[in-house]
Amino acid sequence: MRTRNIVFLLAAAVVLLGVAQFVVSYVQSFQTVQINLSKNVSVTVYKSGDNHDDPLDYATDKPIASITASEKLKLKKGSYVLVSQENPDIKKILQGFSLEDRPETLTIYVQYSDSKLGDILKQEGGTIRAAIRAQVPNLQSLYDISREKLYHTGDWYGALLTYKGPASQLTNDSLRLIAKKDGQNWKVVTAPPQIVFSIELYPDIPQDIIREVNNFL
Amino acid sequence: MTRQGRSIVIVFVVVVALVVALSIGSALRNAGKYAVEVKVSPSDAKVSIDGKKANAGIVRLKEGTHSFSAELNGFTSDTKTVLIDREEIVVTLLPKPTSASALETVNNNAALQAEREALGALDAQLEGERINEKYPLLTRLPLGYNQQEFAIDYGKSATIKDGIAIKITANTSKSRQYALDQIKEWGYDPSDYEIIFLDYLNPLGRTDGSL
Numbered sequence: 001m002r003t004r005n006i007v008f009l010l011a012a013a014v015v016l017l018g019v020a021q022f023v024v025s026y027v028q029s030f031q032t033v034q035i036n037l038s039k040n041v042s043v044t045v046y047k048s049g050d051n052h053d054d055p056l057d058y059a060t061d062k063p064i065a066s067i068t069a070s071e072k073l074k075l076k077k078g079s080y081v082l083v084s085q086e087n088p089d090i091k092k093i094l095q096g097f098s099l100e101d102r103p104e105t106l107t108i109y110v111q112y113s114d115s116k117l118g119d120i121l122k123q124e125g126g127t128i129r130a131a132i133r134a135q136v137p138n139l140q141s142l143y144d145i146s147r148e149k150l151y152h153t154g155d156w157y158g159a160l161l162t163y164k165g166p167a168s169q170l171t172n173d174s175l176r177l178i179a180k181k182d183g184q185n186w187k188v189v190t191a192p193p194q195i196v197f198s199i200e201l202y203p204d205i206p207q208d209i210i211r212e213v214n215n216f217l
Numbered sequence: 218m219t220r221q222g223r224s225i226v227i228v229f230v231v232v233v234a235l236v237v238a239l240s241i242g243s244a245l246r247n248a249g250k251y252a253v254e255v256k257v258s259p260s261d262a263k264v265s266i267d268g269k270k271a272n273a274g275i276v277r278l279k280e281g282t283h284s285f286s287a288e289l290n291g292f293t294s295d296t297k298t299v300l301i302d303r304e305e306i307v308v309t310l311l312p313k314p315t316s317a318s319a320l321e322t323v324n325n326n327a328a329l330q331a332e333r334e335a336l337g338a339l340d341a342q343l344e345g346e347r348i349n350e351k352y353p354l355l356t357r358l359p360l361g362y363n364q365q366e367f368a369i370d371y372g373k374s375a376t377i378k379d380g381i382a383i384k385i386t387a388n389t390s391k392s393r394q395y396a397l398d399q400i401k402e403w404g405y406d407p408s409d410y411e412i413i414f415l416d417y418l419n420p421l422g423r424t425d426g427s428l
Contacts, residue, residue: 173390192422
């Protein structure tokens with residue numbers, strides 16, 4: 001075989017291997033993210049901005065996808081920011097996420113604005129307090145509800161209970177309580193109220209609510 | 218080109234094409250999988266992963282929870298359920314000898330005993346690392362009783378499978394709050410832990426839900 005043919009074959013082999021490597025690395029440069037949206041939320045996914053110290057910095061000129069219902073996206077590995085549409089009654093959601101070696105799942109809850117949640121609490125507060133007092137014996141006689149707040153779409157309630165029972169250094173800890181609206185009724189989901197809640201023990205309660213209620217002062 | 222030359226070209230092209238196809242196939246097949254090292258003693262134990270026969274050594278598995286098992290006649294099988302979510306996880310399987318002949322085999326084989334002891338030590342070390350990774354607060358504990366009249370320790374959780382509970386000994390409301398403040402001061406969120414206040418009797422009921 002002539003030298004020219006051998007050189008040609010070797011060059012072809014190198015090119016083929018290069019193409020193969022490119023195909024493999026291209027396929028592996030993508031990762032999937034499952035975005036779960038609750039009703040009435042639409043979000044846009046942006047590529048992260050240049051300010052790498054700020055995980056919520058995003059490049060507004062680089063919208064990657066806009067989605068209005070739960071969807072699985074296949075994106076290039078890297079950093080992204082998910083932004084919800086603005087609405088006077090709904091809190092703007094800004095959530096950074098990174099896609100690397102493993103698929104990710106993001107669950108985005110609708111969160112009403114603080115003013116809307118405050119309005120709902122004014123209307124429903126009496127009903128909620130009556131429901132939790134009925135479900136937690138001795139609450140009314142031993143504790144005052146010193147702080148309360150509604151979360152998400154007004155379907156979660158957190159409260160700080162301040163001790164008012166007989167003077168005692170041993171049991172006058174403030175306790176916390178979380179309730180959830182189930183249909184038209186409110187149900188205490190952390191019975192009995194406790195000093196501090198564990199995320200591991202209450203996997204059905206959104207983490208952001210547990211963390212905030214645990215920090216009520 | 219001669220006939221012999223053409224044959225060489227064809228063989229060469231086929232070989233290169235096969236190598237390319239195999240490397241693409243292998244890379245795609247392993248995409249999204251993690252390398253897991255399975256160590257077993259005795260080495261002739263039959264290993265299975267998710268109920269399917271497998272070999273000890275490096276295996277590649279998809280992210281998720283997988284069941285690993287090793288069986289050998291005369292030994293109690295060892296089964297572990299492990300969450301595979303990153304590279305280089307090591308799974309140790311150590312069936313225990315129960316029959317007289319299995320016990321004799323182990324007791325009369327110094328090399329096997331040494332291997333099993335090393336694997337047992339590795340297992341304990343990995344378990345410790347796993348727990349510390351999941352519950353980084355433990356690296357600060359135990360904290361002995363102090364001037365603010367609290368102590369923080371940990372133990373097995375009674376409610377969370379394979380979980381750890383943080384146990385706070387503190388007689389007064391103030392000292393319990395100090396203990397929580399200490400955890401926050403260390404940079405940990407108490408929400409991430411099951412916290413049991415050993416000396417606290419909740420006026421509104423027990424933590425198991427009874428009132």
